[in-house]
Amino acid sequence: MRPTQITIDRGAGVMQVVWQDGHQSDFSLAWLRGNCPCATCREERRAAVENTDPLRLVSTPPPSTAVAAAEFVGHYAIRLTWSDGHATGIYPFTGLRACCPCSACNPDGPPPLVYD
Numbered sequence: 695m696r697p698t699q700i701t702i703d704r705g706a707g708v709m710q711v712v713w714q715d716g717h718q719s720d721f722s723l724a725w726l727r728g729n730c731p732c733a734t735c736r737e738e739r740r741a742a743v744e745n746t747d748p749l750r751l752v753s754t755p756p757p758s759t760a761v762a763a764a765e766f767v768g769h770y771a772i773r774l775t776w777s778d779g780h781a782t783g784i785y786p787f788t789g790l791r792a793c794c795p796c797s798a799c800n801p802d803g804p805p806p807l808v809y810d
């Protein structure tokens with residue numbers, strides 16, 4: 695499943711994807727950043743889940759949810775560059791479609807992004 699059009703609406707904070715079958719997915723940029731598929735962010739999320747130590751390391755500001763740039767990676771994925779310079783996240787289209795946030799695709803909310 696591939697998109698026919700991707701629109702990043704910075705004002706609304708949404709990446710709108712129109713798929714080959716005409717379906718449309720509106721991904722919030724905050725969700726995309728929160729599910730960044732790069733190895734560093736995946737490791738940070740894994741550690742956060744497993745961390746039972748009450749000691750917390752907090753760094754600010756929080757990760758940017760503003761997209762500075764976007765480019766296609768081959769025919770299978772899109773790479774997003776965030777305004778804080780983070781640019782290692784490559785989002786595969788098949789994973790994005792599975793995570794469509796509309797109530798028809800995922801009535802209980804989108805699942806975590808699948809990367810491979």
Ligand SMILES: [Zn+2]
Pocket residue numbers: 730731732733734735736780782783
């Ligand atoms: Zn990342």
Ligand SMILES: [Zn+2]
Pocket residue numbers: 717718719794795796797798799800
């Ligand atoms: Zn949908």
